[in-house]
Amino acid sequence: MEKPTSNNPMHGITLKKILEDLEAFYGFDTLGELINIKCFNDNPSIKSSLTFLRKTDWARKKVEELYIKTLPKLNA
Template structure:
């Protein structure tokens, strides 16, 4: 019997996380929740991914928001 990972981020790409958050919140609300330049100034999925892949602290904030948002997505 295989054990299932309890990590909600297991198997989820950063791109999928970002797309889900943008679809749910939009860049306007996302920039209020996580005030980083890639969300506030001319935001796009591509430019945000580039920044988040290079910046661990920002990626952590996005991942944390995703985990907090998961229960809302299930409804």
């Protein structure tokens, strides 16, 4: 019997993939404007942002919400 497909748009997507897609689409300058967190505004990198977001639930939630809003544009 097949497993039912998930209706969750975040199912199976890693935080690293989310961050890489958002950075490629917006760049860190715009990400820093959309979500005002230090890891996007002060010497940003994927690695440092991942470290911060993995430890900080409220910031990760904001990034995930932005990703969901941006997803239709990424797939266009």
